[in-house]
Structure formats: structure tokens, C-alpha cells
Amino acid sequence: MSETAAEPTAPLRARAEIDLGALRANVRALRARTPGAALMAVVKSDGYGHGAVPCARAALAAGATWLGTATPEEALALRAAGLPGPILCWLWVPGGPWRQAIEAGIDVSLSGMWALREAVAAARAAGRPARVQLKADTGLGRNGCQPGPDWAELVGEALRAEAEGLVRVTGLWSHFACADEPGHPSITAQLDRFREMLAYAEEQGVRPEVRHIANSPAALTLPETHFDLVRTGIALYGISPSPELGTPADFGLRPVMTLSASLALVKHVPGGHGVSYGHHYVTPGETTLGLVPVGYADGIPRHASGAGPVLVDGKWRTVAGRVAMDQFVVDLGGDEPAVGSEAVLFGPGDRGEPTAEDWAQACGTIAYEIVTRIGTRVPRVYVNGEEIG
Incomplete structure (x- = not known):
């Protein structure tokens, strides 16, 4: 997560100028469009190439309250740079740095029983509960727990671990497949499935801090998907998630x-x-x-x-x-x-x-x-x- 000083003292072969003022304005524009929800600034892949740490700082200064990354290494680098507040990371593999993430107070996403087992073992070793978010596969077909028996097992075991003081279930979440395609039938189908899976988990006793499914296109165009938190990635950097949805200017955004x-x-x-x-x-x-x-x-x-x-x-x-x-x-x-x-x-x-x-x-x-x-x-x-x- 490289960070370059402001104006260089000599001409450069090439440069990517990053306008942090534009990024802050984008955060404010996104917050205005999502007034009932908190805003997560997604800074994975080194802030979509813009620089994760400076962009995260600017986003938090403008009112974002969560940070999001794909990998735990990205999340740990944010903590090492002194970034405060909740951070969610969601792309784990067996043997990952679970204990380090737990000790750093990072929320870890769980999509299956293997991940819950590793989080619980790391929590025991760390001597503190893991902050975990359960991810539901509502139709994207990538990461996430399948509805039905798999979801019931994951929810049940997470609640048992919570009762033992080993985890705290902080979130329930999912991800859209086609929110950037206006009117796509999968949007309604996924939203219905998400509500069903939320209802089941909450009936069983899960009391999450946040429920979230909206990515950038959903945050911009589907207010019914906002729930407690929206995850803004590409829109944060002033780029429209789809030309079909509109230009950056249509949404009050400016490329960074x-x-x-x-x-x-x-x-x-x-x-x-x-x-x-x-x-x-x-x-x-x-x-x-x-x-x-x-x-x-x-x-x-x-x-x-x-x-x-x-x-x-x-x-x-x-x-x-x-x-x-x-x-x-x-x-x-x-x-x-x-x-x-x-x-x-x-x-x-x-x-x-x-x-x-x-x-x-x-x-x-x-x-x-x-x-x-x-x-x-x-x-x-x-x-x-x-x-x-």
C-alpha cells in the first residue's frame, strides 16, 4: 500500500494524480444518496489503484464509518497504518492470519463451517472473541453460504460459539450479481432471498450490528437495498459502476x-x-x-x-x-x-x-x-x- 508524497520536486516519467478532495466530495455525495445507512469505503486492491491508506483516511474524514477490503493482509495493513474504526475483510483461505485479524479488531467474513472453525480456534488462541459476519449466497454464486441446511448450520454454530464468548456476530450480508443492470430480474430475487435468510438468522437469535447487500450500483439506484450499511467501491473513486446507470456527473461524482x-x-x-x-x-x-x-x-x-x-x-x-x-x-x-x-x-x-x-x-x-x-x-x-x- 504505497503512499507517495504530494507534488514531486522533479518531472516524472508518468504520474497518477489522486485528488483526495474529489474523493471526499464523492463520499459526501454518496452519503446524501444513502441517508438511512452507514457508508463503507471499500479500499481493496490498494484502493482500486488509488492508494488504500490515503484514500481510507480521506473517506473517514468525509464521513465514511466502515472500511472494507478483500484480503486480511489488506485489512491488517490499514490497521498498521493507524486507521481506526470497523474494518471488514471477506476473502479468506484456510490457514489465513485469523488470529492477527482478531487481535486487530477486524471483522472477518464467514461463508462456511470451515471458516467458522478456524475463526473459533484463533479466538481461543487470542483470548478474545472474533468479530464475524456471516455471508449469504443469495444468487451471485461466488463466496457466501447457501440457503437452506447450510445456512441453518452456520447460523446455529455461530450462535453456539457466541454463547461461549468466542465470537460476536456483527453482521449479516450478501452481494448482488446484476445491480449494475437496471431491471434485471435477479435483483428482486436476490433481495427477497436476502430478506428470508436475514429473517431466519434473526429468528434464531442473531442480533447483528449491520445488515448489508448494496454495492455501488445498488447504493446509487436501489434505495430499498440500503439496510444498515452500503458498501461503496468504484463510486468512491468517482467512476460510474455502469454506463447504463449514468455518468459520474449524473450521480454528483468526480473521477479521482x-x-x-x-x-x-x-x-x-x-x-x-x-x-x-x-x-x-x-x-x-x-x-x-x-x-x-x-x-x-x-x-x-x-x-x-x-x-x-x-x-x-x-x-x-x-x-x-x-x-x-x-x-x-x-x-x-x-x-x-x-x-x-x-x-x-x-x-x-x-x-x-x-x-x-x-x-x-x-x-x-x-x-x-x-x-x-x-x-x-x-x-x-x-x-x-x-x-x-
């Missing part, structure tokens, strides 16, 4: 990351000049080429070859030929920006630059992947780190 690089070379070439591996692009006439010094080792999708948009000198350009490991080329059409000029791959769009969604469309993927895959060779530069006034 701007990815840019400094042109490493500008040169004249004749027509018929091959560009990059395989010569999949050949210049149609005499032109100028600009070398952008980032590639797939930095997280630029190779699928962006011949398609990825870049703003250079106020004009949209397109990746010419293949994206290589460390660099790609744009055809500047005869223009001659200075070496060192800024090439903006994506940002909020205020200056006419492409957005992460534009890159997603060019690559046949989703904007989540575009920002999350930006690698550690690209420094994160944090701006607007403190509230003004």
Missing part, C-alpha cells in the same frame, strides 16, 4: 485519478513508416510521432493497441500500433509539441481529456479494470489532501 506521462520523443517520419511491434500501424503520410513512456508493465492494457485515446497538446490522439511493455506511440498528425509535453491518458474530462470509461470502451472492458491495473511503477501523487476552511 488523472493518469499522465511526459512525451519522451517527438520525431518526423515519412509516409509508409511502420510503428511498433508487428507494424500493425503504418503512417499514411509524412507525419510526426510522439513517444509516450508507459506500457503494459505500467498497467496500460495491450488491448488498447490501435484504440486507446490520449490528449496531447489539446487534441485527442489514438495509440498507434501496439502497446509495448514500457511505451507506446501516438501519431501527432504533423503537430510538434515539445518533448516533455504532457500526454493525458485519462482524468475527469474537464480539460477535454479522455476518461477511464473512454479507455474501457476502447479496450472492451470496464473502468474498474482500467484504474485498478495501473502499476507500482507509476507514482501516486496526492493533491488536495486536507480540507480547506
